[in-house]
Amino acid sequence: RELTSLAAEGKLKPRISHRFPLEQAADALRAVINREVIGKAVLLSEP
Numbered sequence: 155r156e157l158t159s160l161a162a163e164g165k166l167k168p169r170i171s172h173r174f175p176l177e178q179a180a181d182a183l184r185a186v187i188n189r190e191v192i193g194k195a196v197l198l199s200e201p
Contacts, residue, residue, distance in 0.1 A: 169193030176200075 160166050171193035174182040182195045 170196050172196070173198055 157166070169192070171191045172182065172185060172195045174185075174195065174197055176197050176199045179197055182197055185191050186195050
């Protein structure tokens with residue numbers, strides 16, 4: 155519950171380690187599995 159409150163208040167700042175275009179989702183998963191990502195891996199979609 156405490157984490158939910160902190161997130162709602164905007165006090166949590168996730169560390170984004172890597173950004174991948176959606177077409178590279180397999181590469182993103184591979185990087186996570188191989189522990190090449192410290193923090194979050196984000197998949198980006200084109201608007």
